[in-house]
Amino acid sequence: MPAMATLIDTARPWWERPGLDATAGRLRVAGHDLAPIAAATGTPCFVYDLDRVAENAGRLAAALEASGIPARLRFALKANPFPEILAVLRGIGTPGSPGAIGIDACSPGEVTHALAHGWLPDEISFTGTNVSDRDLDVLLAAGPIRLNLDAISQVERVGRRAPGRAIGLRINPGAGAGYHPGLAYAGDRPTKFGIAADRLDDALAAAHRHGLTITALHFHAGSGWLAGGLAAFETALVRAVEVARLLLDAGCPIDEINVGGGLGVPARADEQAVPLDAYAAILARHVGPLGVTVACEPGDYLVKDSAVLLGEVVTVEERGGTTFVGLDLGWNIDSMYFIYRYAQEIVPVVEPDAARTRTVTVAGHINEAADLFAEDYPMAPVAEGDLVAILNAGGYAQAMQSTHCLRPAAGALFLTRPVDGVGR
Numbered sequence: 001m002p003a004m005a006t007l008i009d010t011a012r013p014w015w016e017r018p019g020l021d022a023t024a025g026r027l028r029v030a031g032h033d034l035a036p037i038a039a040a041t042g043t044p045c046f047v048y049d050l051d052r053v054a055e056n057a058g059r060l061a062a063a064l065e066a067s068g069i070p071a072r073l074r075f076a077l078k079a080n081p082f083p084e085i086l087a088v089l090r091g092i093g094t095p096g097s098p099g100a101i102g103i104d105a106c107s108p109g110e111v112t113h114a115l116a117h118g119w120l121p122d123e124i125s126f127t128g129t130n131v132s133d134r135d136l137d138v139l140l141a142a143g144p145i146r147l148n149l150d151a152i153s154q155v156e157r158v159g160r161r162a163p164g165r166a167i168g169l170r171i172n173p174g175a176g177a178g179y180h181p182g183l184a185y186a187g188d189r190p191t192k193f194g195i196a197a198d199r200l201d202d203a204l205a206a207a208h209r210h211g212l213t214i215t216a217l218h219f220h221a222g223s224g225w226l227a228g229g230l231a232a233f234e235t236a237l238v239r240a241v242e243v244a245r246l247l248l249d250a251g252c253p254i255d256e257i258n259v260g261g262g263l264g265v266p267a268r269a270d271e272q273a274v275p276l277d278a279y280a281a282i283l284a285r286h287v288g289p290l291g292v293t294v295a296c297e298p299g300d301y302l303v304k305d306s307a308v309l310l311g312e313v314v315t316v317e318e319r320g321g322t323t324f325v326g327l328d329l330g331w332n333i334d335s336m337y338f339i340y341r342y343a344q345e346i347v348p349v350v351e352p353d354a355a356r357t358r359t360v361t362v363a364g365h366i367n368e369a370a371d372l373f374a375e376d377y378p379m380a381p382v383a384e385g386d387l388v389a390i391l392n393a394g395g396y397a398q399a400m401q402s403t404h405c406l407r408p409a410a411g412a413l414f415l416t417r418p419v420d421g422v423g424r
């Protein structure tokens with residue numbers, strides 16, 4: 001099949017996008033050659049293209065605006081709390097205005113962090129799980145943040161502390177979507193998130209007892225879902241809208257349906273991102289008739305493809321017929337495959353578009369068998385000492401890194417694209 005081989009070898013890498021390209025045999029982020037960067041920073045090191053964050057936010061905001069429905073965009077802070085990223089997002093729109101990007105926080109620490117980085121209390125929406133009384137004390141002292149309560153226990157305890165307060169309810173819509181079934185947050189089996197339909201009356205009664213006003217309905221279908229997951233997301237949305245109607249009929253002044261995050265970023269050539277116009281149209285079709293604002297709170301969608309993670313190949317060795325490529329970093333630095341089974345592309349920094357002629361398992365330097373980045377992975381040939389970049393490393397990876405095995409944290413470099421040929 002020589003014609004097919006030629007086609008594959010000469011095709012551009014599927015992952016090329018603005019700010020990430022293979023040019024003259026070098027992998028570049030934000031127009032900067034990664035080889036000298038890695039030599040200067042050492043490895044492992046996250047390298048960000050800050051302009052990509054703004055681009056992602058702008059694309060999603062434009063799709064929501066085009067749908068004609070009033071919308072609020074909030075960033076799920078857990079995906080990346082670093083000041084450089086937050087400065088980009090805070091710089092979009094006038095703080096407090098509908099065009100600004102708010103924050104989805106899931107812990108008191110995230111609320112405090114968002115306030116410290118310039119967000120106003122009412123731009124912050126908190127949705128947490130297994131929230132302690134100590135958490136509630138901090139949250140309730142933080143001002144008029146939006147509080148979505150995901151358990152009747154939370155409704156009772158907020159009611160006792162702050163009777164009369166406005167709250168949102170996080171529901172379990174009984175349907176979910178995810179990059180794979182394990183990342184769907186709702187479905188046939190009970191999950192730890194949200195108030196299910198059979199407890200809604202209890203939640204309403206608890207809110208009523210304490211004079212709490214229910215102004216928002218929240219659900220999060222799950223994380224990482226792609227184009228094929230849109231129908232499953234729509235099923236969850238339809239159920240959430242049914243619950244919102246029940247609450248409105250019961251006299252609750254719902255002004256927002258928060259549809260969570262979860263928009264995924266493709267990891268492989270054959271994966272398709274959610275078409276944003278279709279996503280926004282679904283939101284408008286189902287939420288629009290209610291006359292309320294739709295809020296969405298993506299994490300990954302805004303930041304995942306804004307960074308690569310540089311590593312060095314330290315071992316290439318056959319074991320039982322499998323070629324293991326060992327890197328100088330482990331799941332302590334990037335746990336996307338270890339935890340989420342999200343296998344990122346791993347690309348040589350030099351000759352990044354070389355043909356992928358080897359099938360390998362890529363492993364890390366943590367003393368645990370599951371410390372892997374990819375299995376049965378078609379990769380360009382690499383040798384010990386080569387530099388590689390793990391793509392789509394901008395969401396969760398750096399935020400979740402640890403010093404497990406007393407391996408130090410990775411470095412980070414935040415780049416912007418050259419303007420008129422001048423790099424920054």
Ligand SMILES: Cc1ncc(COP(=O)(O)O)c(C=O)c1O
Pocket residue numbers: 076079104127220222223224260261262263297298299300301
């Ligand atoms: C309630 C809630 N909102 C938003 C997010 C952000 O998800 P993602 O990064 O997949 O968009 C999460 C992630 O777990 C979540 O639990």
